[in-house]
Amino acid sequence: MKLIALLTLLLLPIQPAAAHPSHRRAPNFTLRDRAGKTHTLLSYRGRPVTLFFLCGCTHCTELARQWAEWQNGGVLVHTTTIVIFAGEAQYADGRISASGLATNQTTILGDPDLRVTRALYHAPTCPRVFVLDAHGIVRYTNNHTDDAPQKAPALLIASRTLAALRRSAPKHP
Amino acid sequence: VCGWYSTRRPYGLIPLIVTVAICAGWCSPAATQNVPPQLTADVGLTIVASDRIEPATPNQAVYDFGKASLLDQTMVEQDFTIRNDSKSQLTVSRLQSSCGCTTAILRSSDGTSAVLAPGGQTGAHVTVNLAGLHAGPIHKLVEVYVEGNPLPAAILKIEGELTPAVTFSPSALSFGRVQAGAEHHLTLTTTLDSRLAGPRGRMPTLLSSDPSIRVRPIPAPAGASGPARTQAYEVTLAANAPLGFITGQLEFAASRDLSSVVSRALSGASAAVSAQISGDITVQPQVVAFGAVQQGHEASRQLILAGSPAVQLESIVITSESAQLSAKLEPMSPAHVGKLNVRLSAHAAAGLFRSQLALALPNGQRLLIPVSAYITR
Numbered sequence: 001m002k003l004i005a006l007l008t009l010l011l012l013p014i015q016p017a018a019a020h021p022s023h024r025r026a027p028n029f030t031l032r033d034r035a036g037k038t039h040t041l042l043s044y045r046g047r048p049v050t051l052f053f054l055c056g057c058t059h060c061t062e063l064a065r066q067w068a069e070w071q072n073g074g075v076l077v078h079t080t081t082i083v084i085f086a087g088e089a090q091y092a093d094g095r096i097s098a099s100g101l102a103t104n105q106t107t108i109l110g111d112p113d114l115r116v117t118r119a120l121y122h123a124p125t126c127p128r129v130f131v132l133d134a135h136g137i138v139r140y141t142n143n144h145t146d147d148a149p150q151k152a153p154a155l156l157i158a159s160r161t162l163a164a165l166r167r168s169a170p171k172h173p
Numbered sequence: 174v175c176g177w178y179s180t181r182r183p184y185g186l187i188p189l190i191v192t193v194a195i196c197a198g199w200c201s202p203a204a205t206q207n208v209p210p211q212l213t214a215d216v217g218l219t220i221v222a223s224d225r226i227e228p229a230t231p232n233q234a235v236y237d238f239g240k241a242s243l244l245d246q247t248m249v250e251q252d253f254t255i256r257n258d259s260k261s262q263l264t265v266s267r268l269q270s271s272c273g274c275t276t277a278i279l280r281s282s283d284g285t286s287a288v289l290a291p292g293g294q295t296g297a298h299v300t301v302n303l304a305g306l307h308a309g310p311i312h313k314l315v316e317v318y319v320e321g322n323p324l325p326a327a328i329l330k331i332e333g334e335l336t337p338a339v340t341f342s343p344s345a346l347s348f349g350r351v352q353a354g355a356e357h358h359l360t361l362t363t364t365l366d367s368r369l370a371g372p373r374g375r376m377p378t379l380l381s382s383d384p385s386i387r388v389r390p391i392p393a394p395a396g397a398s399g400p401a402r403t404q405a406y407e408v409t410l411a412a413n414a415p416l417g418f419i420t421g422q423l424e425f426a427a428s429r430d431l432s433s434v435v436s437r438a439l440s441g442a443s444a445a446v447s448a449q450i451s452g453d454i455t456v457q458p459q460v461v462a463f464g465a466v467q468q469g470h471e472a473s474r475q476l477i478l479a480g481s482p483a484v485q486l487e488s489i490v491i492t493s494e495s496a497q498l499s500a501k502l503e504p505m506s507p508a509h510v511g512k513l514n515v516r517l518s519a520h521a522a523a524g525l526f527r528s529q530l531a532l533a534l535p536n537g538q539r540l541l542i543p544v545s546a547y548i549t550r
Contacts, residue, residue: 055312057274058305058441069543072418072447073460086271091309098307098344100420100445114271114312119212124271124316146549150273155525159465159547166464 023139026051026132027120031109034089039109041082045136048079048168050161053117053128054096055086060127062154064099070162071102078169081106086126088112125149129157131164140164214324217259218317221294226253232326238311238333241303243438244368249301252280253329255317257289264288264320265295270313274302277315277329301331305441308337338366339425339442346423348410348448353538357410360391361423361444365402369435376404377428377439383421385414386446408446415531416452416540417459420445452538454480454489461515461530463546468523472546476513478502478532486511488535495528497521498544515544523548 026049030040041049052067054060064083070076081101085092089110096108111117118124123141128149131140142149142157149157213232220226220234228234236251257263265287268277280296281287287295301313311333316325342362351357363379370376379388391405408423423446425439456478466472480486486509491500497518504511515530526546533539 055272056307056309057272059273066545068445069420069460069545070462072420073462073543074458075460075462077458087310087312098341098443098445100345100447112312114314115212124269124314126272153525153547155527155545156465156547156549159462159545162462162464 023137026130026136026138029116029120031084031111031116032089033107033109034092039082039107041136044080044082045134047134048165049132049136050076050079050081050165051121051130051132052081052083053086053111053121053123053126054083055126056092056096057126059150059154060096061099063127063129063157064096064101066154066158067161068100068102070158071105072100075162076105076165079105079165083108084111084116085109086111086114086117127154127157129161131161131168133168139168212324213328214319214322214326216263216319216322216326217257217261218263218265218319218326219256219258220327220329221254221256223254225251231258233328233330235330235332236299238331240334240336242336242366243303243338243441244366244434247302247304247437249303249311249331249333251299251331253297253299254294255289255297255327256294257291260291262288262290263326265317265326266320267318268297269316269318269325270299271315272301272313274306275313275315275331276300276302297329299329299331303335304437306335307441308335308340310334338369338438340364341423341442341444343444345445346408346447348446350449350451351410353414353416353450353452354412356412357448359408361388361406361408363404363406365404366438367402369438370402377435378426379406379423380426381408381421381423381446383419383446385411385419386421386423386448387411388423410448410450413537414448414450416450416454416538417456417542418447418449419541420447422446452540453484453534453536454478454532454538454540456513456532456540456542459542461542461544463517463526463544466517466521466526466546466548468521468548468550469519471519472517474515476515476542478511478513480509482509484509484534490533492531492533493528494530495526495544497526498528498530500530515542517544517546521546521548523550 028041030038032038083096089108092108126149129142130138133139147157147160219231220228222228226234226236238249270277277297277299278284279287299315313331315329317327319326346359348357381388387409389407391407422443424443456476461474463472486504500513500515502511502513526548528544530542
């Protein structure tokens with residue numbers, strides 16, 4: 001009896017779901033890339049993930065270009081970037097890839113019916129970004145008055161994202 | 174299990190329940206589910222079908238505009254009729270569009286809200302601005318919210334295909350890792366809608382955003398009778414390009430000779446060009462991203478600079494493009510490695526901050542380090 005109670009108490013602190021609503025666990029999803037390969041968010045656990053929801057409009061392109069500059073400049077080596085494109089992944093080529101995102105650091109997935117974008121992440125308005133720590137907990141998303149999608153400059157959204165990544169993984173240069 | 178457990182250990186049930194609750198928390202739907210929850214709230218809002226609008230469900234409808242070219246139209250517009258089929262009054266409180274290219278207004282007095290009695294209806298006018306969008310399938314949506322419900326009560330979709338006025342092949346050019354001091358060349362092919370050609374079939378001018386990258390049209394061979402709208406270009410990385418990672422965009426130049434329709438069709442078309450140029454010094458990381466900095470606070474970042482054994486670090490001349498930005502090189506061991514401490518002054522003005530540092534070597538090689546920050550109030 002005492003042993004069970006002790007085991008229970010030991011288990012309590014490692015309950016994974018954080019209580020704070022803004023630090024909730026990112027919902028898992030499975031989507032396909034342009035080659036048709038399926039990707040599951042859970043398989044990216046273990047290092048920070050930056051999750052972008054982009055459609056290819058001018059706001060999205062500007063944010064992707066800023067991110068590409070930092071990726072290629074070696075600032076984002078400790079994170080994986082996942083782009084969830086509003087459409088079939090193969091059509092992201094001319095829109096998102098052309099922004100210069102580093103192919104070896106970026107996974108582009110298609111969300112043709114926007115189910116992951118809307119129903120799981122409630123991110124219908126682009127460009128939207130979520131920073132997930134190594135445990136899959138959401139540490140930042142641009143849903144504040146001054147960094148809201150369509151209103152905030154790309155550099156502000158990217159800068160806040162980078163700050164959240166640095167907090168999640170202080171090794172970021 | 175619980176029956177057995179409560180008989181054998183009458184006070185032991187509590188830890189068992191707690192343990193089960195913990196396990197349930199671990200396997201919570203939010204953590205593992207792949208099936209999305211409900212997309213809309215079924216409150217009785219119905220989108221009225223018409224010859225151009227096909228409701229997939231009573232509260233979700235698609236308008237398919239088919240194929241469109243920016244040379245023919247820059248806007249797609251459609252009216253949707255929304256009816257209250259519930260038995261109580263509903264207030265449409267807002268319309269939320271998925272993209273900055275999409276706007277939606279209600280056909281009501283203020284354009285943003287409407288009170289619908291049972292059986293009452295209102296209209297929503299949706300506009301998608303195609304200018305600035307890349308070619309390919311278009312999926313845009315507008316969510317209709319009613320008071321008292323956090324989920325959208327209806328979804329209006331506009332779908333279709335934007336046909337390309339310009340295509341680049343490849344869509345992005347990479348020189349890869351190259352040595353400084355020599356020119357490098359790549360070929361790019363563009364295909365333009367013939368209506369984009371100017372007087373006497375003249376093609377618009379393709380320009381590079383980076384001065385180290387030049388673009389030159391390749392004349393078609395004499396007697397070639399290929400389609401006039403296809404043009405090949407030689408893209409050249411200059412021998413004196415700065416060291417490090419460089420990136421640019423190839424875009425068609427705006428010109429007074431071009432009509433507004435042609436300018437609009439060309440404005441969203443671009444191809445990215447990149448190169449990693451190696452020389453006698455390297456720096457890591459190759460850019461300085463201060464991130465979000467509060468106004469009035471100083472910020473600093475550190476880079477590691479490494480030179481070839483022949484390079485004297487003291488001989489490197491560092492210049493800053495901005496008075497608010499400074500950098501100091503601190504030698505380390507071994508002698509050809511140093512820390513570059515970059516400092517952003519507390520006096521930097523609020524807003525976007527973009528600048529660069531230039532490191533010049535006696536042999537003429539240059540390393541440019543882009544610097545960015547967003548100074549918040």
